[in-house]
Amino acid sequence: SQQGEEDPQALSIQEGENATMNCSYKTSINNLQWYRQNSGRGLVHLILIRSNEREKHSGRLRVTLDTSKKSSSLLITASRAADTASYFCATDRMRDAGGTSYGKLTFGQGTILTVHP
Amino acid sequence: DGGITQSPKYLFRKEGQNVTLSCEQNLNHDAMYWYRQDPGQGLRLIYYSQIVNDFQKGDIAEGYSVSREKKESFPLTVTSAQKNPTAFYLCASSFTPTGSNQPQHFGDGTRLSIL
Numbered sequence: 001s002q003q004g005e006e007d008p009q010a011l012s013i014q015e016g017e018n019a020t021m022n023c024s025y026k027t028s029i030n031n032l033q034w035y036r037q038n039s040g041r042g043l044v045h046l047i048l049i050r051s052n053e054r055e056k057h058s059g060r061l062r063v064t065l066d067t068s069k070k071s072s073s074l075l076i077t078a079s080r081a082a083d084t085a086s087y088f089c090a091t092d093r094m095r096d097a098g099g100t101s102y103g104k105l106t107f108g109q110g111t112i113l114t115v116h117p
Numbered sequence: 118d119g120g121i122t123q124s125p126k127y128l129f130r131k132e133g134q135n136v137t138l139s140c141e142q143n144l145n146h147d148a149m150y151w152y153r154q155d156p157g158q159g160l161r162l163i164y165y166s167q168i169v170n171d172f173q174k175g176d177i178a179e180g181y182s183v184s185r186e187k188k189e190s191f192p193l194t195v196t197s198a199q200k201n202p203t204a205f206y207l208c209a210s211s212f213t214p215t216g217s218n219q220p221q222h223f224g225d226g227t228r229l230s231i232l
Contacts, residue, residue, distance in 0.1 A: 033221075035223075040205075041226070042123075042209075042224050043221075043223040045220035048219075050218055088160070090160075104162055105150075107152075107160040107161075110158075
């Protein structure tokens with residue numbers, strides 16, 4: 001079963017607006033990652049946030065992580081038409097209390113973002 | 118340029134035929150992964166390999182097989198036992214198996230269709 005559930009499934013905004021996507025997960029994690037996928041292409045890594053971090057920034061991207069609520073959000077500020085893509089969260093789940101990883105990522109269903117010029 | 122190369126970009130399979138998708142990386146990554154993506158869906162893990170000559174089943178391994186004889190290569194065979202193979206297949210690699218806080222790098226995929 002999918003670990004990550006993303007919300008909304010689709011988001012349509014105008015250029016210059018901010019876009020916020022949310023991801024919820026079910027089990028303890030080592031880290032959570034956000035990826036972007038343009039139509040018909042592979043995924044591109046955007047940001048990795050570790051379980052002991054609460055917020056990370058990269059350019060116009062801001063990611064937050066709330067481990068008590070098992071949720072994360074990706075904010076894209078001042079969006080551009082070129083930001084149009086699908087965005088996925090992926091979790092590196094913790095196998096045990098010692099933090100051992102399963103050695104694989106579990107992806108959510110994704111949010112389709114459309115930015116209109 | 119370092120990266121992951123998947124070939125072919127498009128592939129057609131006849132009934133009862135096995136087909137092999139190629140994935141090569143020159144990033145010197147230890148771990149490699151194969152995912153399946155259906156329209157409008159997320160990625161589902163088929164097989165993964167953390168080191169040469171070793172691999173593990175993912176969530177949907179039935180009807181697929183892999184080998185990892187070289188660090189750079191992780192080919193995926195879609196066998197005739199996979200009754201619904203039409204999908205977009207993505208290969209990825211990471212410097213170490215996930216858990217060491219490393220991102221995955223993806224190829225541009227192979228789109229497989231049934232003739």
